[in-house]
Amino acid sequence: MSGPLLEIDGLCKAYNGRPALIDVALDLWPGEVLAIVGESGSGKTTLLRCIDGQVAPERGAIRFDTRAQGMVDLTLLNEARRRRLLGNDLGYVHQNPRDGLRLELSAGANIGEPLLQAGHRHYGRIRATAESWLAKVEIDPGRIDDLPKHFSGGMQQRLQIARNLVTNPRLVLMDEPTGGLDVSVQAKLLDLLRRLAADLDLAIILVTHDLGVARLLADRLMVMQAGRIVESGLTDQVLDDPHQPYTQLLVSSVLQL
């Protein structure tokens, strides 16, 4: 194994002069699942958006180990170069599946789109791939021609995950993938994610405010507060023995049943 997959240094971002990220730094290794927890407004989603290129940071570097050209600082690329270099190395799972899917097109088309984007032009193979991915995310392949708007929330989220993984990315960014789902559906989705991450040797950055989700999925945990990373370490270590007062508060505020 070579170096890290992702290195972030001194990342700063402010909205209208109000800081959202202050000097954020992190390393992520291939195949690693990193959870970022923190309350609303702590900068978790902004961090994901910076990595995904939806938001331009003011300062700092985001170096990513691309398949095409090795380590590249993503903040220095324009959109066209970014797409060319990054290709399908990076996926993004939205909290709301409606943001990441085309609801008016069939499930098969939704999985096929990234393949078409990557230049595949063989209908039969695209369809076969879509079918096998539906099975992998536990959706009946018979529903390949159904519209996602007729799917349940949990199915939509699984379809979104299939759409992101079909092109074999190295890193998937997930913004509260289990938000808005009921507890049993959440548990199934977490099971699925854990299995896929292990099978595909996938690196994941998972943003969540649910410490249970982090505990189940993540190798490492980072706690953010007001734009800073206040504590980080192995998930069990941080959750069992939180050092910072804010982390202690976070851990102690989880309902115990």
Place this chain on the structure above:
Amino acid sequence: MSKGYNFAYLDEQSKRMIRRAVLKAVAVPGYQVPFAGREMPLPYGWGTGGIQVTASIIGRDDVLKVIDQGADDTTNAVSIRKFFARTAGVRTTTRTPEASLIQTRHRIPETQLKAGQIIVFQVPIPEPLRWLEPRETATRRMHALGDYGAMHLKLYEDIARYGRVTTAYDFPTLVNGRYLMSPSPIPRLDNPKLDRSPALQLFGAGREKRIYAVPPHTTVKSLDFEDHPFTTERWAQHCARCGAGDSYLDELVIDDRGTRRFVCSDTDYCDTRLAGTGGAR
């Protein structure tokens, strides 16, 4: 030629502005160039884009042909032909080989165009990505980045649902390997005629105020899948007038009992064949 109008109706400054857009369009095949569309004395949807392009490039020596759905004798074709005969005093014709400038709606003539001829298409919706993405800012970005993978989704959905591609007109094309282009609502049968045509092909969209072009001998590829290659439509019948088996046929109901007959939509092609064979049927 009627007095009181500038040559070909439009004022010289407007024509120059449109010619600049045409030049840019020719330089970047398939790219939609915005232009300051003028009010024309006919409603949007009747060919205001095509008529502005024609008005800007027509010269005193040009011979103009205007067709609508292939026919020279429909209202729209007759009116536009008369318009230029009156305001520019140019010669007009219905014969495809004799025309130097052809304005068309919904068809490309069956007779192969020659080098030196110019064909002007009337375009209702110039943006091929519009069905996928309603925002103009987003579609421009997609064009800039060559982000066209999603365009195949329409074909994918057709094949998944009906077993074949059902898009029959305005079939999307890739021009010169770079820009995705809507060929205006010509039938799929006409798409191969766009490819490497020796004639200059100009497209004008009046309501949307866009001009684009395919210069002579430029590749125009219709989108398809490797295992579902692009095909054109076929008829079981031949033309009931001239017997042509290779032209685009219109289905006409000819009496109150629903009797139907198929004839060439390109009236000039049909008449020429009839004259040549002495009226086969």
